[in-house]
Amino acid sequence: MDLHTVTAYDIAYSRADLALGPGDALVGGGTWLFSEPQPHLHRLVDLSGLGWDPITLGPDTVDISATCTIERLSWLSDRHDWASAPLFRQCAEALAASWKIWKRATVGGNICLSFPAGSMISLAVALEAEAVIWTPDGDERHLPVADFVTGVASNLLVAGEVLRSIRIPVEALHCRTAFRKIALSPLGRSGSVVIGRCDGNASFTLSVTAATTRPHVLRFARFPTARALSSALDELVPAEDFHTDAHGAADWRRAVTAVLAEEVRAELSAGEASEKEGRP
Numbered sequence: 001m002d003l004h005t006v007t008a009y010d011i012a013y014s015r016a017d018l019a020l021g022p023g024d025a026l027v028g029g030g031t032w033l034f035s036e037p038q039p040h041l042h043r044l045v046d047l048s049g050l051g052w053d054p055i056t057l058g059p060d061t062v063d064i065s066a067t068c069t070i071e072r073l074s075w076l077s078d079r080h081d082w083a084s085a086p087l088f089r090q091c092a093e094a095l096a097a098s099w100k101i102w103k104r105a106t107v108g109g110n111i112c113l114s115f116p117a118g119s120m121i122s123l124a125v126a127l128e129a130e131a132v133i134w135t136p137d138g139d140e141r142h143l144p145v146a147d148f149v150t151g152v153a154s155n156l157l158v159a160g161e162v163l164r165s166i167r168i169p170v171e172a173l174h175c176r177t178a179f180r181k182i183a184l185s186p187l188g189r190s191g192s193v194v195i196g197r198c199d200g201n202a203s204f205t206l207s208v209t210a211a212t213t214r215p216h217v218l219r220f221a222r223f224p225t226a227r228a229l230s231s232a233l234d235e236l237v238p239a240e241d242f243h244t245d246a247h248g249a250a251d252w253r254r255a256v257t258a259v260l261a262e263e264v265r266a267e268l269s270a271g272e273a274s275e276k277e278g279r280p
């Protein structure tokens with residue numbers, strides 16, 4: 001839709017172009033910005049001119065630029081050297097947005113919107129990614145994406161800051177993962193996304209997103225029993241953190257999250273047992 005209060009559209013080519021004032025907003029892919037009225041906005045600053053490499057592979061970390069499209073990110077699932085590779089496409093497909101929107105929608109736009117159904121948040125949290133944030137004074141700060149998102153459409157980004165990238169430790173990419181998503185309708189917006197990660201030393205990490213107002217990460221030194229997992233969920237993910245909207249009621253989200261968490265635990269622990277026995 002047209003944003004008729006917006007009177008300037010600038011393309012940023014360098015960091016200096018990212019100075020933002022009141023009424024200014026960044027544009028990633030614009031798939032959300034242009035989808036509803038933004039009467040408080042007067043100027044848009046488009047990040048596409050910065051020419052950031054979408055994906056930078058380092059020895060210990062993989063940086064995904066904020067401007068990386070969801071389509072480009074999903075191609076990482078074609079890698080055969082990362083045990084967690086399937087997660088990239090699984091998380092892209094967890095969006096209600098289709099492959100057409102993936103061509104424009106960016107990883108950064110999804111995370112900065114900070115909606116519970118932001119599946120780039122689910123991905124980043126499951127892989128222990130940190131947010132690399134450019135601050136207006138020319139510096140940068142880092143924090144776990146799990147802490148970055150603080151509630152429905154709220155996060156720790158302050159005025160003038162730009163999400164530059166998310167940084168995933170390579171170690172996490174070598175972990176086996178299991179993914180579950182549920183929605184009220186087959187192509188609906190996620191009601192709960194639960195991802196498990198099994199580290200080389202048999203520790204187990206479970207992340208809960210979409211069902212709750214902010215991400216929750218549960219860590220276990222070894223695989224919990226079904227009962228221990230269920231108790232940990234009850235204890236560590238407070239009932240009041242499950243939220244209600246058109247895509248699901250809090251009590252439904254809480255109940256299905258427990259079911260998905262047990263499925264994830266069972267899948268990964270079965271895989272762990274086969275590995276120990278040397279079975280394929």
Ligand SMILES: Cc1cc2nc3c(=O)[nH]c(=O)nc-3n(C[C@H](O)[C@H](O)[C@H](O)COP(=O)(O)OP(=O)(O)OC[C@H]3O[C@@H](n4cnc5c(N)ncnc54)[C@H](O)[C@@H]3O)c2cc1C
Binds near residue numbers: 030033105116161
């Ligand atoms: C049909 C449809 C289905 C959708 N389904 C989902 C869904 O299931 N889950 C979901 O979460 N969203 C969904 N969306 C919303 C949206 O398309 C996605 O969240 C998308 O990933 C947003 O990315 P974008 O680059 O287009 O963001 P934009 O629209 O460009 O920006 C979104 C917000 O983030 C800010 N921003 C963008 N980049 C940065 C940055 N680098 N640093 C700081 N701030 C930044 C912008 O100023 C704006 O406030 C859907 C949209 C459509 C049209």
